[in-house]
Amino acid sequence: MNKRTSFSTPDLAVNIGGIRMKNPVITASGTFGYGEEMSELYDLSSLGGIMVKGLSLSPQPGNPPPRICETPAGMLNAIGLQNIGVRVFIEEKLPMLRRWDTRIIANIYGHDCGEYAEVARCLNDAEGVDGIELNISCPNVKKGGMAFGTDPVETRKVVKAVRRACRLPLIVKLSPNVTDITEFARAAEGEGADAISLINTLLGMAIDIHLRKPILANIMGGLSGPAIRPVALRMVYQVARSVKVPLIGMGGIMNAEDAVSFLLAGASAVAIGTANFVDPMTPLKVIHGIRDYMIQYDMTSMQDLIGAL
Amino acid sequence: MTSEVIENREVAGGIFRLTLAPDPFPATVAPGQFVMVRTAEGMDPILSRAFSIHDVVDRKIRILYRVVGRGTGCLSKRKKRDGIGLIGPLGRGFTIPKTMKTAWLVAGGIGVAPFQLMIRALRSRKIHTTLFFGARTAEELAWYRDLEGQGVSLVVSTDDGSLGEKGKIVDVFRKQILQYQVDQTCRVYACGPRPMLSAAARLCRDLKVQGEVSLESEMACGLGTCMGCVVLTSTGYQRVCREGPVFPADSILWE
Numbered sequence: 239m240n241k242r243t244s245f246s247t248p249d250l251a252v253n254i255g256g257i258r259m260k261n262p263v264i265t266a267s268g269t270f271g272y273g274e275e276m277s278e279l280y281d282l283s284s285l286g287g288i289m290v291k292g293l294s295l296s297p298q299p300g301n302p303p304p305r306i307c308e309t310p311a312g313m314l315n316a317i318g319l320q321n322i323g324v325r326v327f328i329e330e331k332l333p334m335l336r337r338w339d340t341r342i343i344a345n346i347y348g349h350d351c352g353e354y355a356e357v358a359r360c361l362n363d364a365e366g367v368d369g370i371e372l373n374i375s376c377p378n379v380k381k382g383g384m385a386f387g388t389d390p391v392e393t394r395k396v397v398k399a400v401r402r403a404c405r406l407p408l409i410v411k412l413s414p415n416v417t418d419i420t421e422f423a424r425a426a427e428g429e430g431a432d433a434i435s436l437i438n439t440l441l442g443m444a445i446d447i448h449l450r451k452p453i454l455a456n457i458m459g460g461l462s463g464p465a466i467r468p469v470a471l472r473m474v475y476q477v478a479r480s481v482k483v484p485l486i487g488m489g490g491i492m493n494a495e496d497a498v499s500f501l502l503a504g505a506s507a508v509a510i511g512t513a514n515f516v517d518p519m520t521p522l523k524v525i526h527g528i529r530d531y532m533i534q535y536d537m538t539s540m541q542d543l544i545g546a547l
Numbered sequence: 548m549t550s551e552v553i554e555n556r557e558v559a560g561g562i563f564r565l566t567l568a569p570d571p572f573p574a575t576v577a578p579g580q581f582v583m584v585r586t587a588e589g590m591d592p593i594l595s596r597a598f599s600i601h602d603v604v605d606r607k608i609r610i611l612y613r614v615v616g617r618g619t620g621c622l623s624k625r626k627k628r629d630g631i632g633l634i635g636p637l638g639r640g641f642t643i644p645k646t647m648k649t650a651w652l653v654a655g656g657i658g659v660a661p662f663q664l665m666i667r668a669l670r671s672r673k674i675h676t677t678l679f680f681g682a683r684t685a686e687e688l689a690w691y692r693d694l695e696g697q698g699v700s701l702v703v704s705t706d707d708g709s710l711g712e713k714g715k716i717v718d719v720f721r722k723q724i725l726q727y728q729v730d731q732t733c734r735v736y737a738c739g740p741r742p743m744l745s746a747a748a749r750l751c752r753d754l755k756v757q758g759e760v761s762l763e764s765e766m767a768c769g770l771g772t773c774m775g776c777v778v779l780t781s782t783g784y785q786r787v788c789r790e791g792p793v794f795p796a797d798s799i800l801w802e
Contacts, residue, residue, distance in 0.1 A: 271772040306775035317774045515768040
């Protein structure tokens, strides 16, 4: 091979804990539904993967409105994991999602370890799920969610229970609402997580000073968007130096430059969240932008880019 | 899609009418549907804003908006020939049954926005239409002379009595509707503040007439993925952006 290789198209493929993806761009859970709506706008087969809206054992109504509030360079949400339940997902949504040539990652949560494991078992037995993302970091549900992601003992317990319940590649999604996130990354890795995704939203709040009431009916919500990007990037950088499993970096990624910075910090893939709301075409633009960046700097594979600080 | 600003004119104090030329122009636009609009260039404000489609003229989309906050403030500063990002039309609009003969449109303030396009649809079907239009002051109403001469009966009210009847438009509507013969060929369409909509829904229930309400909600995506804009209905939380913004009046749990 001579120097001409640099003119060939760089290979964007990555392997995230056993999930082989054509490119490192995933859509983040809770910002993409079950893919139906977005499939009206573009070919979902372009994506590396789709992380579906958080699934629980039984359907959940979610929180009362108002559920969202715009903030400087971001937004607060307190959706409360409204979802159709894992069984309806498998019966009604999964067959449709499988039509696309992309990886389907099911985001799951439960009220206790047993429920987490049961949801994972359902998905393990279903045809066509490529991996599980364990949500131990949602700030908007009273039981479960973030309670598991802010106590390392609980993190260990729930990862262990889900690990036993399924053979699918297991990604653990970490909460940023902790003092030392590397402690939680190591706990997840120690219990057999195949990959780690980070970060979920930062717990926040907004007040209407004229009504003298919190804007969100749930009082507090999760902050996302570019406002949290420096925090997310710092945490990806720290965790990349603490564990061996691959990372999926997310938190306010709006464009390819943002995505590249997460990859340089040590993430093997990135997830696009709030940006899907701002411009639904963002994931496609990010894929193209990463490719352009790799061509510009003579990179042939993702190994040239991941952690290349 | 992108669109070009053709005109962004203040038609009354703080009320603007924005005319956009979308590229490509959407295949279908139904009355009561909405568009998500990038109010400013760049990422601040970060979220798009949802506006009902006011009118469609000569392959251009019109939006009628009141400046109430940062998003609409930014939008009001957009100039002719500016490019504005746009997604739409989105959501479910008003339904016009084949057997319908009479339409009563009830508009509160800027809630009049979707009714211009609706009036065009109703008129093309030769449906007898009356617009009940209430606002706070005469100025908010006076610009709307456009409607006169379109074959629509117009009844107006203002909070201060400076034009038309004094009082809330739903009360004016209630008084008038009691004089009409109401049957299944009549339908009420309402858009405006929530108290007005719930009053209109109660009236529809009492008179046993079909009603449709167009709701407003804070939205992040407008596409049905964020689940942020839900409203409580008799069948649980429904997305205003996807199952709405127009709902049967009797399906909403108003509290």
